[in-house]
Amino acid sequence: xxxxxxxxxxxxxxxxxxxxxxxxxxxxxxxxxxxxxxxxxxxxxxxxxxxxxxxxxxxxxxxxxxxxxxxxxxxxxxxxxxxxxxxxxxxxxxxxxxxxxxxxxxxxxxxxxxxxxxxxxxxxxxxxxxxxxxxxxxxxxxxxxxxxxxxxxxxxxxxxxxxxxxxxxxxxxxxxxxxxxxxxxxxxxxxxxxxxxxxxxxxxxxxxxxxxxxxxxxxxxxxxxxxxxxxxxxxxxxxxxxxxxxxxxxxxxxxxxxxxxxxxxxxxxxxxxxxxxxxxxxxxxxxxxxxxxxxxxxxxxxxxxxxxxxxxxxxxxxxxxxxxxxxxxxxxxxxxxxxxxxxxxxxxxxxxxxxxxxxxxxxxxxxxxxxxxxxx
Ligand SMILES: Cc1ncc(COP(=O)(O)O)c(C=O)c1O
Numbered sequence: 430x431x432x433x434x435x436x437x438x439x440x441x442x443x444x445x446x447x448x449x450x451x452x453x454x455x456x457x458x459x460x461x462x463x464x465x466x467x468x469x470x471x472x473x474x475x476x477x478x479x480x481x482x483x484x485x486x487x488x489x490x491x492x493x494x495x496x497x498x499x500x501x502x503x504x505x506x507x508x509x510x511x512x513x514x515x516x517x518x519x520x521x522x523x524x525x526x527x528x529x530x531x532x533x534x535x536x537x538x539x540x541x542x543x544x545x546x547x548x549x550x551x552x553x554x555x556x557x558x559x560x561x562x563x564x565x566x567x568x569x570x571x572x573x574x575x576x577x578x579x580x581x582x583x584x585x586x587x588x589x590x591x592x593x594x595x596x597x598x599x600x601x602x603x604x605x606x607x608x609x610x611x612x613x614x615x616x617x618x619x620x621x622x623x624x625x626x627x628x629x630x631x632x633x634x635x636x637x638x639x640x641x642x643x644x645x646x647x648x649x650x651x652x653x654x655x656x657x658x659x660x661x662x663x664x665x666x667x668x669x670x671x672x673x674x675x676x677x678x679x680x681x682x683x684x685x686x687x688x689x690x691x692x693x694x695x696x697x698x699x700x701x702x703x704x705x706x707x708x709x710x711x712x713x714x715x716x717x718x719x720x721x722x723x724x725x726x727x728x729x730x731x732x733x734x735x736x737x738x739x740x741x742x743x744x745x746x747x748x749x750x751x752x753x754x755x756x757x758x759x760x761x762x763x764x765x766x767x768x769x770x771x772x773x774x775x776x777x778x779x780x781x782x783x784x785x786x787x788x789x790x791x792x793x794x795x796x797x798x799x800x801x802x803x804x805x
Contacts, residue, residue, distance in 0.1 A: 438553055441546040442769035446754055450763045455792045457780045458763040460595065462712075462738070464656035467697065467704050474660075474693035482688050488680035489672075490516020490664070491691045497698045498664050502647075505637040512669035515676050516686045520625045520663040523648035524551050526682065527621050527665065528587070530675045531646070532557035536586035539577060543570070543741070543767060543774030545595045545623065557586065563773045566743060569732065570599035574612055587619040590638065593626040596770045596779035597741045598716075598734020603636040610641035620645045625663070626737040628654040628705050631713050635736075639666065646671070651694050653738075654705055660690040712738050715782035715789055722793040723780075727804050738783045741767070743776050746803045750775055753803075760799055762792040 443458060450456065465471075489495060495511035503509045517523040524547060532538060532555040540548045542561035549559040562580045564570040572590060590609065592601040601609070613620045622638040624647055638645055650663035665675065697704075716734065723731040723742045731742035746753065750766035757764055767777030782789055 434553065434556075438550050441550075442751065443546065443765045446758055446763060446765070449758055453761065454758065455762045455784070455788045455795070457782075457784060457789070457792045458765045459781050459783060460739075461658040462653060462656040462708060462783045463785060464708050466655050466657045466660070466693075467702060469700070470655065470657075470693050470697045473696040474689050477689040477692035482692055484688060486685050486688045486691065488685045489676050490514070490686050491688075491695060494691050494695045494698075497695060498666075501698065502637075502639065502649075502666055505639040507639050509639075509666065510669075513666050513672060515665045515667075515672050515679060516691060517648070517663045517665055517679065518683045518686055519652055519658075519661045520623060520648040520650035521547060522679070522683060523646075523650075523663050523665040524548070524621070524623065525554065526675050526678045527646045527648060527667075528552055528555040528557065530671075530678050531555075531619055531621075532586055535584060537582060537584045538586060539580055539588040539618075541572065541589060541591055541594070542771035543596055543777070544589070544770055545591060546769060548589050548591075548623075549771075558584070560585070561771055561773070564594075564597060564599065566732075570594065570597035570741070571601050571605055572609060574608055577609070577612060581616060581618075585616070585618055587621055588613055589621045589623065591623040592636070592638075593629055593734075593736025595626070595737055596739050596765065596767070596774065596777075598737045598739045600630060600735040601636070603640075606636055606638055607641050610638060610643075610645075614643060618644070622647045624648070625650040625653055629709060629712065629738055630736045631709070631716065632735055646675075651697070655694070655697050656708065657690075657694075660687070660693070662686055662690055662694050712782060715784075715786055716740065718786065719780060719782050719789055719793065722797070726793075726797050726800055728800055738781055740780050740782065741774075741777050742780070743767075744778065744800070745776070746800060748803060750778055753799075754778065756799055756803070757796060760795045762795045764796075 765779040767774030
């Protein structure tokens with residue numbers, strides 16, 4: 430028998446639409462690059478398997494990979510060692526153990542809304558209470574201190590932040606990162622920062638909470654940066670003593686991260702390649718095209734997102750985002766309704782430009798036609 434708490438946590442509203450799509454549908458709903466990992470990285474995984482690297486490894490992750498991640502993440506200005514790194518089964522597992530390992534029953538966790546669909550369920554799995562804080566379109570979907578302060582109570586244990594953000598594509602500027610970090614420090618609030626889109630920043634460099642925050646867990650991943658969402662490798666950065674404790678929880682949950690793909694990721698990190706750079710350049714072009722098309726569609730309003738690979742236009746058509754997404758799906762294009770990301774996402778659609786220019790063009794043509802008909 431399934432307990433009530435778990436039974437009440439429903440699968441998110443994007444999945445429902447995904448299941449209705451077929452192979453002819455143009456997929457502007459997906460949260461993953463349409464690229465494949467570099468072929469020599471795939472070969473490295475293959476080689477690792479042929480060399481017998483198919484067994485359980487350290488639950489902390491491969492030592493050389495932890496060292497490489499520590500070196501890479503130290504670029505934000507806080508010197509890190511392998512002891513600050515845990516290799517996880519994607520950022521999804523990282524989020525789960527970060528919350529399960531820190532939240533006590535009834536603790537409140539501030540979650541961005543609109544925000545990634547996994548945040549609030551994970552708080553509930555950890556027996557905590559998700560408290561949504563609103564990200565406002567007028568402020569570029571960047572968290573505001575006044576809003577956080579309004580939601581804060583004696584039970585506020587943690588704050589989840591996400592930069593660059595899903596679904597909005599917003600990037601939190603360094604000044605705001607510093608302010609949020611100061612606010613969290615003042616009130617003894619743990620910051621859980623999801624930075625899985627750190628490579629997908631279209632103007633300047635990624636800014637990390639690592640530089641400004643003390644009581645911090647960063648979750649990150651190779652899923653998006655190396656286009657390997659199915660390989661399931663991510664990582665967590667935190668104080669060494671926290672990593673040791675959370676590693677035990679992680680060990681009981683997954684035993685260890687997958688061994689052969691960690692060798693592939695290590696190889697990918699060490700080799701010099703333009704793979705990520707080229708993918709980001711390609712995405713920038715697609716983003717610009719999508720934004721320019723959306724701005725020409727009556728009833729749609731769209732800013733230029735600074736990161737990730739989503740645009741999050743609002744619309745003033747007399748229809749819910751779910752019904753609009755269903756209409757679009759009937760016409761052959763899959764999008765994600767804004768309401769799937771929380772009530773604050775209503776009257777928006779999330780469109781992913783992690784698809785070919787040709788498909789984006791066709792998808793935009795359909796959106797233009799459908800919204801034109803709705804506007805008549
Ligand atoms: C904000 C955010 N965090 C985490 C994840 C999950 O990443 P992973 O594949 O590493 O579990 C996603 C995937 O869409 C995401 O958008």
